[in-house]
Every structure is written in structure tokens, then in C-alpha cells.
Amino acid sequence: MTINCKGKLIDLSVPKVMGILNITPDSFYDGGRYENETDILRRTEKMLNEGAAFIDVGAYSSRPGAEHVSEEEELRRVVPVIALLVKHFPEILISVDTFRAVVAKACIQEGAAIINDIASGNLDKNMISTVAELQVPYIMMHMKGTPQNMQQDPQYKDITKEVLYYFSEKVxxxxxxxxxxxxxxPGFGFAKTLAHNYELMSKLELLHHLELPLLVGISRKSMIYKLLKNRPKDALNGTTALNTIALSKGAHILRVHDVKEAVECVKLVEQLQGE
Structure with a gap:
């Protein structure tokens, strides 16, 4: 499996790691940590040196119940950061985490390579046509509702079947x-209870019926720290355990806060599967 990022074919047959760069004040784990150029560049350089193939930049917190951010504010936050990163790391492959077509287009024009949309076009009717016009890779995530209401009693008869049907239509x-x-x-933690998340993880390999690259993002999420009764800052071990399981079930990209540990997971699982 390959994707075309700025004219470069990225081979996903060996899983890749996507490092998270949140430039929001209220993200659940690292909100407010990266608000000046020095911190942003230092964080990005660290992730690239540790083996991140992609850097995912987000300026709109999508944690459950997060405050709404205007389009203007999202643009003000994210566009200068994309320009900064491309200037300092010319070969960088940036994924922009947004559900807004205007923001996506502005970021691609500044040098981003991928659009990562938590809503798969559901929150902006212009997103799909914009991605088609830009001809860049598009990450489509499963979610019901919005970040503000998605955790208000989500229900499914069979979550894996419903996620598969959702993607078959979206694709x-x-x-x-x-x-x-x-x-x-698959959107772990988005419009899903703890039980939903683990049922979906247990049947993750069924999503390969779609014959598309699979991204898994469970880094330090509540499905880990609520089950283990700790906090996001204590959830690295649980993240590593689930990342390993996701890789064993065929995940192609791990979206993580902790790049070094995820890269080690990839190497270990690849060694096991290569024997």
C-alpha cells in the first residue's frame, strides 16, 4: 500500500508513525505546551529524529466536550505553524487535523501534505470536493455528531458492522x-463507550475488507486511563500495549504522542512477523 505525499510515494507495507503536534490550549494531554516557535520546533525535531514519518498538526481540540473554535481562530493558529515547519524542515510530511475545507486548503497551500478529517466531510459540505481538487491523501475518521456532543449516550447494535458500513459509503x-x-x-474514543472501543479493537482486522490503509489513534486516550484507573500522563504503557495489538491486526499508521515508543513497537512486531 502506498500514498502519494507531495510527489513522493510512501510505502505503508511497513507501518509508519504519525507524531501529534497539538497547538491548542485545551487538548486532553498536551494542551498549551506548544504555543511558541521554539517549543514547536523543538517538539517537531524530536519527533522527526525519533522516526516519525508524518507530523499531525491540530489547532481545534476534538476531545469530548471541547470548546468550539471559530474558523478564523483555527486559521490564525495553524497556518503560521505549517509555514514555520516547512521552512525549518523542508522534507517534512505534515498532516493537518481539521474538518474545515477552508483550513485544509490554506494548510496544503502552505506546504502540508495530508488532510486528517475527524468528520469524513460530515461537518463541512465542501470538504470532499476540496480534497479532490487538491489531490492529497485524505484520512477519514468515524464519528457520530460533533466533539461537543459525541459522547452523549452513543449506541450501536454492532459497532464493527456499523463502522464498516459508514466507511463503505464514505469511500x-x-x-x-x-x-x-x-x-x-475507526475513531477510537469518538462517539464510543469504553466497551465499544474494545469491541472495535478486538475486531480491527475486519476493517481490512475495505482494502485501504488503516490508521489507529489510541495514544493516552480515556479508553486506556479510565480502564486502568490512572491519568493521561500515566497511560504510555497502556498505549504501547494497544499499539502492539493494533499492529498485530494490520494497522498501517500509528498516531501517537510518544514517537520513540511507537517506532519500537513497529520494529518488534515487524521482526516477529518476519520470522
Whole structure:
């Protein structure tokens, strides 16, 4: 499996790691840590040196119950950061975490390579056509509702079947619009209870029926720290355990806060599977 990022074919047959750079004041784990150029550059350099293939930049916190951020504020936060990173790291492959077409287009024009949309186009009717116009890889995530209401009693009869059906429709629409490179993200922690998250993880390999690259993002999420009765800052061990399981079930990209540990997971699982 390959995706085309700025003219470079990225081979996902060996899983890749996507490092998270949150430039929001209220993200659940690292909100407010990276608000000046020095901290942003230092954090990015560390992740790249540790082996991140992609850097995912987000300026709108999507944690449950997060405050709404205006389009203008999101643009003000994210566009200068994309420009800064491209200037200092010319070969960087940036994924922009946004559900807004205007923000996506502005970031791609500044040098970002991928659009990562938590809503798969559901929160902006112009997103799909914009991605098709830009001809960049598009990460489509499963979510019901919005970050503000998604955790208000989510219900499913069979979550894995419903996620598969959701993506089959979304992929068909994206293909019809002319989007070539698609990646699916089951959306752990988005409109899902603890039980939903683990049921979905236990059947993760079924998502390969879609024949698309699979991204897993469970880094330090509540499905880990609530089950283990600790806090996000204590959830690295649990993250590593679930990342290993996700890799064993065929995940192609791990989206993480802790790049070094995720890269080590990839190396170990690849060694096991290569024997």
C-alpha cells in the first residue's frame, strides 16, 4: 500500500508513525505546551529524529466536550505553524487535523501534505470536493455528531458492522469525487463507550475488507486511563500495549504522542512477523 505525499510515494507495507503536534490550549494531554516557535520546533525535531514519518498538526481540540473554535481562530493558529515547519524542515510530511475545507486548503497551500478529517466531510459540505481538487491523501475518521456532543449516550447494535458500513459509503463518495489516496481511522474514543472501543479493537482486522490503509489513534486516550484507573500522563504503557495489538491486526499508521515508543513497537512486531 502506498500514498502519494507531495510527489513522493510512501510505502505503508511497513507501518509508519504519525507524531501529534497539538497547538491548542485545551487538548486532553498536551494542551498549551506548544504555543511558541521554539517549543514547536523543538517538539517537531524530536519527533522527526525519533522516526516519525508524518507530523499531525491540530489547532481545534476534538476531545469530548471541547470548546468550539471559530474558523478564523483555527486559521490564525495553524497556518503560521505549517509555514514555520516547512521552512525549518523542508522534507517534512505534515498532516493537518481539521474538518474545515477552508483550513485544509490554506494548510496544503502552505506546504502540508495530508488532510486528517475527524468528520469524513460530515461537518463541512465542501470538504470532499476540496480534497479532490487538491489531490492529497485524505484520512477519514468515524464519528457520530460533533466533539461537543459525541459522547452523549452513543449506541450501536454492532459497532464493527456499523463502522464498516459508514466507511463503505464514505469511500464510495470520495472515489466518485475523485479522491485517490484514502486512509481510514475507526475513531477510537469518538462517539464510543469504553466497551465499544474494545469491541472495535478486538475486531480491527475486519476493517481490512475495505482494502485501504488503516490508521489507529489510541495514544493516552480515556479508553486506556479510565480502564486502568490512572491519568493521561500515566497511560504510555497502556498505549504501547494497544499499539502492539493494533499492529498485530494490520494497522498501517500509528498516531501517537510518544514517537520513540511507537517506532519500537513497529520494529518488534515487524521482526516477529518476519520470522
Amino acid at each position: 464510495a463518495g470520495a472515489r466518485k469525487a475523485g479522491i485517490n489516496d484514502l486512509i481510514i481511522d
